[in-house]
Amino acid sequence: MPDDCSMAAIEALLDHARSLAARRWRGLVWLTGAPDECRSRARALWRSGDWAAPLWVAAQPPSGLEVRHWLAPSKARTRLGGEQGLLVIDAVSDDAGFDPDAFGALAGTLRAGGLLVLMTPPDWGRRPDADYARLAEHPYRAEGLTAHYLRRLARQLCLAPGVVHWPAAGELRLPPLPIAPAEPPPSTDADCLTRDQADAVARLTRLRRRRPLVLTADRGRGKSAALGIACARLLAGGEPRILVTAPRPSAVAALFERLEALCPEGRRQGHAFVLNAGRVAFLPPDELTALTRRGEVGGPGQRLLVDEAAAIPAALLGEWLEAFPRIAFATTVHGYEGSGRGFALRFRRRLEQRTPEWQACHLSEPIRWAAGDPLEALVTRLLLLDAEPGDALDAPPTLRRARRAELANDESRLRELFGLLVQAHYRTTPSDLRRLLDGPGVGIATLTAGISPQAVLVTTDEGGFDAELAERVARGERRPRGHLMAQSLAAHAGCREALSGRLRRVLRIAVHPGQRRRGLGRRLLEAERQRARHDSIDLLGASFGAEAGLIAFWQALGFCAVRLGLTRETATGEHALMVVAPVSARGERLAADLQARFQRQLPGLLAFELAGLEPEVAAALLAEGEGPVPGPGDLVDIDDVAFGHREPALARPALQALARRALAMGFSRDDPDLGLLVAWAFQGYGTGGLVAWLRVSGQREVTARLRQAVAVLRERVA
Numbered sequence: 001m002p003d004d005c006s007m008a009a010i011e012a013l014l015d016h017a018r019s020l021a022a023r024r025w026r027g028l029v030w031l032t033g034a035p036d037e038c039r040s041r042a043r044a045l046w047r048s049g050d051w052a053a054p055l056w057v058a059a060q061p062p063s064g065l066e067v068r069h070w071l072a073p074s075k076a077r078t079r080l081g082g083e084q085g086l087l088v089i090d091a092v093s094d095d096a097g098f099d100p101d102a103f104g105a106l107a108g109t110l111r112a113g114g115l116l117v118l119m120t121p122p123d124w125g126r127r128p129d130a131d132y133a134r135l136a137e138h139p140y141r142a143e144g145l146t147a148h149y150l151r152r153l154a155r156q157l158c159l160a161p162g163v164v165h166w167p168a169a170g171e172l173r174l175p176p177l178p179i180a181p182a183e184p185p186p187s188t189d190a191d192c193l194t195r196d197q198a199d200a201v202a203r204l205t206r207l208r209r210r211r212p213l214v215l216t217a218d219r220g221r222g223k224s225a226a227l228g229i230a231c232a233r234l235l236a237g238g239e240p241r242i243l244v245t246a247p248r249p250s251a252v253a254a255l256f257e258r259l260e261a262l263c264p265e266g267r268r269q270g271h272a273f274v275l276n277a278g279r280v281a282f283l284p285p286d287e288l289t290a291l292t293r294r295g296e297v298g299g300p301g302q303r304l305l306v307d308e309a310a311a312i313p314a315a316l317l318g319e320w321l322e323a324f325p326r327i328a329f330a331t332t333v334h335g336y337e338g339s340g341r342g343f344a345l346r347f348r349r350r351l352e353q354r355t356p357e358w359q360a361c362h363l364s365e366p367i368r369w370a371a372g373d374p375l376e377a378l379v380t381r382l383l384l385l386d387a388e389p390g391d392a393l394d395a396p397p398t399l400r401r402a403r404r405a406e407l408a409n410d411e412s413r414l415r416e417l418f419g420l421l422v423q424a425h426y427r428t429t430p431s432d433l434r435r436l437l438d439g440p441g442v443g444i445a446t447l448t449a450g451i452s453p454q455a456v457l458v459t460t461d462e463g464g465f466d467a468e469l470a471e472r473v474a475r476g477e478r479r480p481r482g483h484l485m486a487q488s489l490a491a492h493a494g495c496r497e498a499l500s501g502r503l504r505r506v507l508r509i510a511v512h513p514g515q516r517r518r519g520l521g522r523r524l525l526e527a528e529r530q531r532a533r534h535d536s537i538d539l540l541g542a543s544f545g546a547e548a549g550l551i552a553f554w555q556a557l558g559f560c561a562v563r564l565g566l567t568r569e570t571a572t573g574e575h576a577l578m579v580v581a582p583v584s585a586r587g588e589r590l591a592a593d594l595q596a597r598f599q600r601q602l603p604g605l606l607a608f609e610l611a612g613l614e615p616e617v618a619a620a621l622l623a624e625g626e627g628p629v630p631g632p633g634d635l636v637d638i639d640d641v642a643f644g645h646r647e648p649a650l651a652r653p654a655l656q657a658l659a660r661r662a663l664a665m666g667f668s669r670d671d672p673d674l675g676l677l678v679a680w681a682f683q684g685y686g687t688g689g690l691v692a693w694l695r696v697s698g699q700r701e702v703t704a705r706l707r708q709a710v711a712v713l714r715e716r717v718a
């Protein structure tokens, strides 16, 4: 039962929430103390206020509250798009209960006047690393789970303006509220909540041919709702069909909600919305691509709206860009997923080349809260959501090992280093910062000019299990965390020895955008290989979304492909590729065995499960195999196809041998003749598929192109 002091503090907190509500802001209350005592104060606050949709986030359901108010941190995504008036995040008895991704995602769902209550033990800021050393599963790692991240977080919570700290043994500290910035003028569009949103809707409804619109926004700016409002207006204006795509159907929930609200006379039909003769239809990316290739969708009149474009492979975005002259891409930047980076990273150059007149539209005004909201600034600061790399410097960079304890204490260096990772990768989440600072066996190397990191390499050590643990893992009885490569090679590539071998996985490598292709990536990896030799590592490896340029980088550094995911990753939309390079003699044997197995599987996979793989990726992977040298019989077949005496389908093995030979001889993977031959001979595109892919009139033209490609390659190989 809270005492009088606590009740006075709760009254003060309710007052604080009222002041925040008057400004349309949200606040953060940091409760520290013993678990039961903290929870009792949080429950008292919960019961005293009239909170709309309060939520208690904890690994276990809280006692005394209805279970519908409880959310496990791992389920945070299910609440996106909803609204909470009070959020209690219970990390008071288990540090693992603080999930940075859940914290960032849920903070975005808190409505104006709401409070986010974070409960932690009082000694977060003094956590010793030893508490985290659960090393049984990490037999040879020098360092266990450390606590740098939590200590940094506690320090930031003490320093950051706007935090209400309520320690168990002390007084509630209420910071003064700053003066609110002037509110922007209201939107003149009755359906739109901000002027930014109204501007976005106007541009979406006026999409012009070959002038794609790129809509960017942080979370909570009403970007998806803007797409919904635009769809409603277009349907009302007689547009017959609008296509919408996004990585997952749930990503367009807000779009359809807005559409339904604005067009009550329309009706929902599965993943489509129908109004009179008009229709807005959601298609998943793969289905949309298949229809586009067959020429069943696309063309001058049809509009395509792509939401969360950053999480869709750039290759698919590129195909749609060609097929839909009226197209808009919407993407989040600085979100808790860091997802907008992928878009900038992979796709913007292509957009600039193909459609130089593309238009940008950024939504900066928040919808659920007002500008100057202290919680948004706090979450951004705690999770480093806006981390940016420093400048690209000309001074020759020096190789350094980063000490994580120092890094966690040096906010500006940490910000630049994390900024490099965010800038360079498809998806960097807030949890990656925790992994970087506290992950077991993590090593960080940088190339630094002055004090500014220009390139960074992050590794983790894996495997090294004793025979008994390796056997249990191989049988699937144990799944030790943090051994992705070792487990994957054992389970999917059939290499059990990977569990006992000593593996070092490159978690991330990133070079400053202004410093790429100057040998920095090469320098980092070569130095890591030397270090790995010194540490008696067997194999160095990495896993990443398969993209032709990246594959070329790893191949240039002596890595070979050993496994390719059969389905596209939901986060990146790409197939995960695993590459390894040997370090020890045992590693040489393992790598050779893994590569040979992969190359044996590859043609079969390309014909079926991986038939949709981008041909340049397929070509890059095939290039690693020696491939059979075309024999005398093959040469006859190849000549017959080239001179039009035989159907290509009757000479497929010979044409496969020709393509592999050309690849092994180092022909460019972007070579259109080679790409055509790979797509046809290995990827099961077939003549019908190639008609759509090449955008030609029919089968005869495909066959003619194929013959021509065979003739050209035959000459060059000879």
Ligand SMILES: CC(=O)SCCNC(=O)CCNC(=O)[C@H](O)C(C)(C)COP(=O)(O)OP(=O)(O)OC[C@H]1O[C@@H](n2cnc3c(N)ncnc32)[C@H](O)[C@@H]1OP(=O)(O)O
Residues within 6 Å of the ligand: 424, 425, 506, 507, 508, 509, 510, 511, 512, 515, 516, 517, 518, 519, 520, 521, 522, 523, 542, 543, 544, 548, 549, 550, 552, 553, 554, 556, 557
């Ligand atoms: C596990 C992972 O982290 S995978 C993700 C890797 N990181 C990223 O994708 C982030 C964005 N990209 C980058 O940060 C950088 O471009 C990196 C890390 C991929 C490469 O670093 P860089 O310093 O640019 O590469 P570096 O100059 O050392 O290139 C070495 C060789 O790799 C090859 N290479 C590098 N990039 C490419 C490319 N885009 N296309 C083809 N070949 C390439 C070349 O053979 C090159 O040698 P060359 O320049 O003499 O021709």
